[in-house]
Amino acid sequence: MRFVVLMLLLLASQAYAHKPSDSYLQLSPTDRGFTGEWRIALRDLEPAIGLDRDGDRKITWGEVRTLHNEIASYALTRLTIAASGSPCDIRAGTQLVDNLSDGAYTVLPLVVTCERNVAPWSLDYSLLFDIDATHRGLISLQGPDAPQTFALSPQNNRAVLSADAASPVQQFVTMAREGVWHIWIGFDHILFLLALLLPAGLRASRALDEKVGWAPLLKDVLTLVTAFTVAHSITLSLAALKIVSLPPRLIETTIALSIVVAGLRMRYAISRPAAWIAFSFGLIHGFGFANVLADLQLPTGSLALSLFAFNIGVELGQCAIVLLALPLIRYAQRHTFYQRTFMPAAAVLIAAVGVAWSVERGAGISLGL
């Protein structure tokens, strides 16, 4: 009776200093998706595709080069990347070679293009899993901080890439856009700002028909916008970084009250400097922005950057509103009608809206406003 395998040969449990098979996929985020490199061992492609066409047991560059399309197509049919569920297009460029610690690998440069390039991205990997149960796909995604890495196996063949993956530039742009958006849709902030802007440059003591130049107007606008900006930037940061925290309802109600105050000032206390109101209520408005920020999916790795970008966005949005309003205000202020009729009426209206909002928010009821 003979045995194919004798005892000692079974004891080769110390052998295999070589590790089992791995491929290395590195990805870097771009505006449209990703670029990357995929390194696949030539020894792995041999049983999969049969690189050694002339059977001399040597795999040459010539053989690898001529089989480029087959290699690329074999690999790409076993890799799927999707952004928010919709598949991205993956293209492979001309391959190169890299010598790693356990042999020669082909390097496929990749360009991944996603239609809607938003988080989360999913990556499904199945290279060689049907041939080699010990193969692993080692994925590395470059990010602003340390790369996200995944080791994919037949049992776990999907990686989900989070928002942290976006490049700093991408994140900056996204958050800045959010900032602009949120001030444009923030009617309470706009109303407050307008309530301070409309009477800018005007003084109660002046004669109603006296001509005024740009200078007082600009000076007033700059002062109050700066005061408002400084104040809300401070509290936005404090709240977003969780250093100070106030109840949302209190914040929202106070914002509404600020509108009332601004309206009343417009009517009755026009000569009072706007800067102080702008600053003190600006502090509260900052908390309001922070609430909004809290609802967005922020990349945890770079909160400060996102905050900064959001703030920039808010300033830019604000800037736009001011620039739009300024010429109109300047034009309107030249007419007596403006100061005599329009402004008081507007003041009452603004204050009334403010009161209504205060009631809504304070009492937690909805008046359909």
Added chain:
Amino acid sequence: MTCFNNSTVSPGRHLLPAALAFLCIALLPIHVQAAPYRPAADAVVLATVPAGARTATTGPRDLQTAVARASADIELARASGDPRYLGYAQSALAPWWNAKEAPLSVILLRAQLHQHNHSFAAALADLDRALVLDPRNAQARLTRAAIHQVQGNYAAAAADCRSLALLAEPLVTADCMSRVSSHRGAARGAYRKLLAMRDRAGEMELRQRREIELTLADISTRIGEVETARQHFDQALAADGVDTYTLLTFADFLLEQREYRQVVELFERHPEHADLLLRSTLASRATNAANAGPLSQRLREQYAAHQRRGDFVPSRDYARFLLDIEGNASAALDAALFNWKSQREPADALIVVRAAIAAGRPAAAAPVATFVREHGLEDVRLTQLLPLLRVPAPAPFEHPAQHKRIPSERRI
């Protein structure tokens, strides 16, 4: 980076700090890696394929083909030292891999794969099942005896070897028994018996020849008979084709005999056997050869790449790497002790003891010393080092005459 310098006169001035900030970010160094290149000519050889390698097709999943394929893959893995083939074997058996009620042929192969992956418990479970299905299956018994021996369960190994008597050739049984009893305080007797059986047997299959010679070489080494061991190694290498286990065992022997040049030559002749890289690196370092540094770096990179997979298990060789190349005795001791949990061959004991002494923690090797003492494990290299742990060397079974030929100084 949090430049909230918003106390400027106009909103527009925010753009400057913003631009500066984003310039800073954009210039941050991205992960730097090795540069891929385009080979100079079509004829440049990038990789070689071992003989007998097949083009793996995911073909029909019938039992016979799968088993044949998996067996061939395991054989190739052993011959080449490349664990890829174990992965192919596992894939070939995929339909039955997790099945408790798999056919006997699959269970036997599965047990071997588990054993190669150091999943000894799973391997033993499969072998127990195989022997329930077929109590007279000598292959299963042999495999189980081997695992028990590696794990230091000599009594269980001996029982399995003994039961081979009715199932296998006398030579196979003798080899099995000699191996086991040589670890239990009866080394010289085991050697003599096996030698006698070998001489009586005359002609035998080449693989069996190699097997017997390696057993005799191992026993000779452990009792300090260096010249005899060398002769047995030569016979083993001449007997059959090259396989990984033979090469690395021989390389270790050469290292101990300080035959550094021969170790390097061995590696140069068989560069595809990655296990030889460690031995060759040790030899290069011992002779202060110019390539010692690059070889060490290669080894370092291989281990690092393996660890990136996330399923790296510290082995005896890794502990040797940490101790003798990286000079990190403490980490080597941790790796050696981890390895000791599942493997208890003399070489596993040796690395624990050496690492414990080097790390200044002799007490950590106490379990090893206890094991050696309890079983009467004979190994001249251990006997030399154990007193340094301040633990008595195995005395009960020793014959005073056995130690007369110990060389005065032996370093690995």
